[in-house]
Every structure is written in C-alpha cells, then in structure tokens.
Amino acid sequence: MTRKEVIYAVLVLAAFAVLAFIPSLPNSAAVLSLVIPITMYTVLATSWALFSGPTHYISLATAAFYGVGAYMMAPALEVMPYWMVLPIAALSGALLAALVGAMTLRLSGVYFVIFTLGLAEMVRQVITWYQNNFAGTRGNYVFVDINDAQIYWQLLALALLVYLVGWLINRSRLGFAIRIIGNDELVARHSGINTARAKILLFMVSGAFAAVVGAVMTPRFVYIEPAMAFNPEVSFLVVIMALLGGVHRLWGPLVGAIPFALTWEVIASNFPAQTVLLMGIAFLLVVYYIPSGVAGIMEKVYFRARQQRREVSHG
Amino acid sequence: MQILITGILLGGVYAIVAMGLSLQYGVARIMNLASGEMLVAGAFAAFWVVMAHSFSPYVALLWVVPGAFVFNWLIYRYLLLPLVRRAKSRGQLEVDSILVTFGLSFALVGIFLMVFGGSFFNYSYLSRPVEFMGSRYGLNRVVAFWIAVAICAALWYWIHYTRSGMAIRAVSVDPVSAGLVAIDVPRMSTFAFALGGAVAASGGVLLSTFLTFDASVGIVFTMKALIIVIMGGVGDMRGAIVAALVLGMTETVVARLVDPGLTLASAYLLFVLVLLFRPQGLFGRSTT
Structure with a gap:
C-alpha cells in the first residue's frame, strides 16, 4: 500500500466508526428509518456496480438475489441460528449468479440482460408454486429478535466489506482482466483471459452481496411473502442510484444512493400514487443528462480546477 | 390434442407480439424493454371500448393501431434517435437503449397505475365454446388466432413482396450498406420502430379478449x-412464428399438466434450452 492509500483507509475507517454511533443519537428511531434504506441501497448499488460498471453488462436481477436472501430467512431460522443463515444466503446468491452466468455470460450481453429482466418474476413464480403445492402456506412469519440498530450495524459492516472487496478486486488479476474485457472483449480473449470465467466470478460476488442484504433486511418485516421479497422496484432503484452516482468509481454509487434515497423518502410520502411514474422519469433524466454520473461530473470539475491552477503557476 | 390446439391458438397471438418486437430490434436495432407496456396499453384501450361503449373490442384496433404508431414514432424520433446519434459504438447504443426503454417501461406502468389503478381487469367477449374435432375451445381464442394470422400474413406480404419491405430487410441486414443504395436508413428505422409498436399494441387488444391483465403485467410479455425473438433468430420471421407456436404449446402443456402459475418459468425453460443448444436461433446458421 502506498502512503496515500493508507491515509484513505484510515479516513474511511474513521468515517465508519463515526457512523456506527448513529443508533445512540437522541430520537434515533426516526434517523434509523432513514439511514437503513440509504445504507442498504448503498451496498446494493455498489455491489451492482462492481460487476456492471466495468463490464457494461446491465444486470436487472438485483431483486432476484435480494429476494432469495430475504425469502430463505424464515424457513432457515427453524433449523439453524441467525448468524449461520447469512453465509448460506451469500452462497445461494452466488450459486444463482453462477447458474445465470454460466448460461448467458458465455454469449453476448443481450442474452444476459434478457435473462436478468424476468429472473425475479420467474423465481417468485416457482417459489409460489412450490409453497402452494408442497408447503401448504404462502408466506412465512419471521420470528427473530433483531432490532433496527442491529440491522443498521450489519448493513454498515456489509458496506465496509463491499468497499474492501471492491478495492481488493480492483488491484487483483481479476479486476485487471475485467477492465480489459469491458474495454474490448475480443482483445481480452486474444490475450489469454478466460473471459467467461472472469465475468461469472465477478457476477457471483455481486449476487452474494445482494442476497446477504436481503437476508439482513428480513427481520424488519414480521411476515414475508413472495411478492414482497421479489419486488422489481429494488432492481430498478439500484440501477438508477448506481447510474446517478457513477459506476466507474468504487465510491460513485454512494454519492448517488444518498441523495436519491433521501429524495425518494419525500416523494414516496407525498405522491404515493405517482411513485412508479416519477421513478421512470427520474431514470430517463439520469440516462440523458448525467451519463457518467455525479462522480464523473465531480472528477471533471476537479481536473479542470487542477489544470487551471497548474496553468497559473506555470504562466 | 386439445392441449396442442389451445397451444397453437395462443402461440398465434404470441407470434404477432414477437413480430412487433422483432421489427424494433431487428431493423431499428433498439432492444425495446417497454414493448410489453405497449401491449398492455392496447389491452386497456380494448377494455375501455368494451366497458364504456359496449362495442366489440376489435373496434379498438381502429384507433389503437394508428395511436400506437404515432406514439412509437414520437418515442423513436425524440427519445431514441438522439441516443443513436450520441452512441460511439453499437455496444454503447445497446446499453443506452436498454436503459432508456427500461426507464420508459416503468414510466408507462406508472401512468397505467395512475389512470386505471392496480387491480386486475378482464371482460367477457364471445366467451362461448366452439366444437372442433370432439373438443371445445373458447370462440374468443379462435377469433383472436385468426386475426393474428391475418396480421402476420399482411406483414409477411409487405416485408417480402413490396419495395418498402425490401428496404426494411436491407436495413435489417446491414444499415451502412443500405444507406449506400439510397435507402433513407433513419426514416426506415423510425418507420419500423413505429410499426413494431403498433403491432405489439394490436397483440394486446387480441390478448385482452381472453386473458386477465393488470397494469404491471407488461414485463412478462x-x-x-424477447425469448421468441431469440429462439427464432433475430430478424427471422419464419423462425419467430415457429418459436411462438412452440412457446404457446409449452405454456399450455405446463399450465394444464403442472400449474397455471408457472407460465413464465416454462418460457425460461425454453430460453435455457435455446441458450445451451441453439443460441443462434432455430433456423440460424452458426456464425462462429
């Protein structure tokens, strides 16, 4: 690690340490109900961008992974303690991602997008069918004693983990391979990179994170049924936040998730009937007017300022 | 036998839905994730015509087709053409158009929810049985099938036997070379996109006569x-028709023998088989 990286690492850890004290603030219940969705979407959007950022393969399946994690919580709790469910959720998310990846990522990106588009809906159908015919119930009660503060801490830990993993991948051979694939897949293949393997591995990481987030969020609801767990809005909001923030930097989705989640709270409480329409319009605005995200704009401003300073000092 | 014929009846209607998308993806090169919403718009229009004026739902075709044509023309002209111009490469255009049509699909669902609410809709039209080879079929399904066949035949004739149809095929094969032989490629693409939307919306009118629908069902269609277009091979009309019939039959078999709630899962099963064994489409030649 260079000196600069050490400084960054210390700053990030300090920020997380400060954030961990939010539950002990006065009036923390109201604050928590705001920061939990923000943290959740930050983790989801960052893990989405881990894969879709460098490869340009748009995954529309976050809700499927989130749902798998969320939905397995209730039945799993009957046979094992809570802390064991999380790694199993991560494994199932990675497994689902591996299956989807094995079928589509060897071919062109179009197949991948199509496959992920309906995935959440398809998994929901299969689970509903299974429960109707073999389990006799639709939906499950989640009995576990975990309060909002604990959920928040878990999400915070996940956020730290996603940044750590993202940073490690970026400096690994896998990250290097993925960047080449994103720039030119043909070149990558010709320089001996197993492109399918690299893409599938990264997609598995991304899917595992989404599944764990789903599992962590479940105790907030007492009762969960397929339509709640596999909510297509999750996929949609994740993509829009990541794009708004910018997907080419690890911290990009963060600067998208915070303002968007805050605005979203306001919109959802004031215009409950128009949320879906406003969501679609917001999405279109981001794609047309902020194609490289807030992170892209910030970098442009920063570099321009630095260049001007340099010109002044040289002039 | 009854299952097979019901499947073919359903597949016929799917064929024109897929044909609409195929025009948009094969010619205009826009993978339109909002195509299902266009279909739902057609279904709502038919519902409205039946409920408010108690006309036959097919009266709705008279203004659904031109309405959807104009609407899709505007979408392509003002939302997608700027992207076509901005895109530096085919891949960039693909990503941008996927994102835009994905956003558009949510915006349209939002409009449906606002106007019609979130409940399920259906109406009864020609729901009496007809007898054919010892089994009974809903008359509404039979009528929808024949109208779909008529629309398919008209499209087929237009694409294969007219001058403008030939221009469309040329753009679909190679947009750059098509421009060299004095085909106005942007105009043809706009036309194909608009026509594709109109065809998808008319598919919605047909489906609404025998299926229950709601505001957010578009994504399923x-x-x-998309699965039909991929299975048939992009730009291959004959393949799309066969694929639609296969999908219609598979769905009917699964719905009757296993569970009616698994229709999308059965479509996925077909998709997986195609991806594993014939990713170039049913009749496609492998391009290595």
Whole structure:
C-alpha cells in the first residue's frame, strides 16, 4: 500500500466508526428509518456496480438475489441460528449468479440482460408454486429478535466489506482482466483471459452481496411473502442510484444512493400514487443528462480546477 | 390434442407480439424493454371500448393501431434517435437503449397505475365454446388466432413482396450498406420502430379478449416476446412464428399438466434450452 492509500483507509475507517454511533443519537428511531434504506441501497448499488460498471453488462436481477436472501430467512431460522443463515444466503446468491452466468455470460450481453429482466418474476413464480403445492402456506412469519440498530450495524459492516472487496478486486488479476474485457472483449480473449470465467466470478460476488442484504433486511418485516421479497422496484432503484452516482468509481454509487434515497423518502410520502411514474422519469433524466454520473461530473470539475491552477503557476 | 390446439391458438397471438418486437430490434436495432407496456396499453384501450361503449373490442384496433404508431414514432424520433446519434459504438447504443426503454417501461406502468389503478381487469367477449374435432375451445381464442394470422400474413406480404419491405430487410441486414443504395436508413428505422409498436399494441387488444391483465403485467410479455425473438433468430420471421407456436404449446402443456402459475418459468425453460443448444436461433446458421 502506498502512503496515500493508507491515509484513505484510515479516513474511511474513521468515517465508519463515526457512523456506527448513529443508533445512540437522541430520537434515533426516526434517523434509523432513514439511514437503513440509504445504507442498504448503498451496498446494493455498489455491489451492482462492481460487476456492471466495468463490464457494461446491465444486470436487472438485483431483486432476484435480494429476494432469495430475504425469502430463505424464515424457513432457515427453524433449523439453524441467525448468524449461520447469512453465509448460506451469500452462497445461494452466488450459486444463482453462477447458474445465470454460466448460461448467458458465455454469449453476448443481450442474452444476459434478457435473462436478468424476468429472473425475479420467474423465481417468485416457482417459489409460489412450490409453497402452494408442497408447503401448504404462502408466506412465512419471521420470528427473530433483531432490532433496527442491529440491522443498521450489519448493513454498515456489509458496506465496509463491499468497499474492501471492491478495492481488493480492483488491484487483483481479476479486476485487471475485467477492465480489459469491458474495454474490448475480443482483445481480452486474444490475450489469454478466460473471459467467461472472469465475468461469472465477478457476477457471483455481486449476487452474494445482494442476497446477504436481503437476508439482513428480513427481520424488519414480521411476515414475508413472495411478492414482497421479489419486488422489481429494488432492481430498478439500484440501477438508477448506481447510474446517478457513477459506476466507474468504487465510491460513485454512494454519492448517488444518498441523495436519491433521501429524495425518494419525500416523494414516496407525498405522491404515493405517482411513485412508479416519477421513478421512470427520474431514470430517463439520469440516462440523458448525467451519463457518467455525479462522480464523473465531480472528477471533471476537479481536473479542470487542477489544470487551471497548474496553468497559473506555470504562466 | 386439445392441449396442442389451445397451444397453437395462443402461440398465434404470441407470434404477432414477437413480430412487433422483432421489427424494433431487428431493423431499428433498439432492444425495446417497454414493448410489453405497449401491449398492455392496447389491452386497456380494448377494455375501455368494451366497458364504456359496449362495442366489440376489435373496434379498438381502429384507433389503437394508428395511436400506437404515432406514439412509437414520437418515442423513436425524440427519445431514441438522439441516443443513436450520441452512441460511439453499437455496444454503447445497446446499453443506452436498454436503459432508456427500461426507464420508459416503468414510466408507462406508472401512468397505467395512475389512470386505471392496480387491480386486475378482464371482460367477457364471445366467451362461448366452439366444437372442433370432439373438443371445445373458447370462440374468443379462435377469433383472436385468426386475426393474428391475418396480421402476420399482411406483414409477411409487405416485408417480402413490396419495395418498402425490401428496404426494411436491407436495413435489417446491414444499415451502412443500405444507406449506400439510397435507402433513407433513419426514416426506415423510425418507420419500423413505429410499426413494431403498433403491432405489439394490436397483440394486446387480441390478448385482452381472453386473458386477465393488470397494469404491471407488461414485463412478462416483454420477456416472452424477447425469448421468441431469440429462439427464432433475430430478424427471422419464419423462425419467430415457429418459436411462438412452440412457446404457446409449452405454456399450455405446463399450465394444464403442472400449474397455471408457472407460465413464465416454462418460457425460461425454453430460453435455457435455446441458450445451451441453439443460441443462434432455430433456423440460424452458426456464425462462429
């Protein structure tokens, strides 16, 4: 690690340490109900961008992974303690991602997008069918004693983990391979990179994170049924936040998730009937007017300022 | 036998839904994830005509087709053409158009929810049985099938036997070379996109005569249409028709023998088989 990286690492850890004290603030219940969705979407959007950022393969399946994690919580709790469910959720998310990846990522990106588009809906159908015919119930009660503060801490830990993993991948051979694939897949293949393997591995990481987030969020609801767990809005909001923030930097989705989640709270409480329409319009605005995200704009401003300073000092 | 014929009846209607998408993707090169919403718009229009004026739902075709044509023309002209111009490469255009049509699909669902609410809709039209080879079929399904066949035949004739149809095929094969032989490629693409939207909306009118629908069901039909287009091979009309019939039959078999709630899962099963064994489409030649 260079000196600069050490400084960054210390700053990030300090920020997380400060954030961990939010539950002990006065009036923390109201604050928590705001920061939990923000943290959740930050983790989801960052893990989405881990894969879709460098490869340009748009995954529309976050809700499927989130749902798998969320939905397995209730039945799993009957046979094992809570802390064991999380790694199993991560494994199932990675497994689902591996299956989807094995079928589509060897071919062109179009197949991948199509496959992920309906995935959440398809998994929901299969689970509903299974429960109707073999389990006799639709939906499950989640009995576990975990309060909002604990959920928040878990999400915070996940956020730290996603940044750590993202940073490690970026400096690994896998990250290097993925960047080449994103720039030119043909070149990558010709320089001996197993492109399918690299893409599938990264997609598995991304899917595992989404599944764990789903599992962590479940105790907030007492009762969960397929339509709640596999909510297509999750996929949609994740993509829009990541794009708004910018997907080419690890911290990009963060600067998208915070303002968007805050605005979203306001919109959802004031215009409950128009949320879906406003969501679609917001999405279109981001794609047309902020194609490289807030992170892209910030970098442009920063570099321009630095260049001007340099010109002044040289002039 | 009854299952097979019901499947073919359903597949016929799927065929025109997929044909609409195929025009948009094969010619205009826009993978339209909002195609299912266009279909739902057609279904709502038919519902409105039946409920408010108690006309036959097919009266709705008279203004659904031109309405959807104009609407899709505007979408392509003002939302997608700027992207076509901005895109530096085919891949960039693909990513941008996927994102835009994905956003558009949510915006349209939002409009449906606002206007019609979130409940399920259906109406009864020609729901009496007809007898054919010892089994009974809903008359509404039979009528929808024949109208779909008529629309398919008209499209087929237009694409294969007219001058403008030939221009469309040329753009679909190679947009750059098509421009060299004095085909106005942007105009042809706009036309194909608008026509594709109109065809998808008319598919919605047909489906609404025998299926229950709601504001957010569009994505399921987008999925099915995409699977049919991929299975048939992009730009291959004959393949799309065969694929639509296969999908219609598979769905009917699964719905009757296993569970009616698994229709999308059965479509996925077909999709997986195609991806594993014939990713170039049913009749496609492998391009290595």
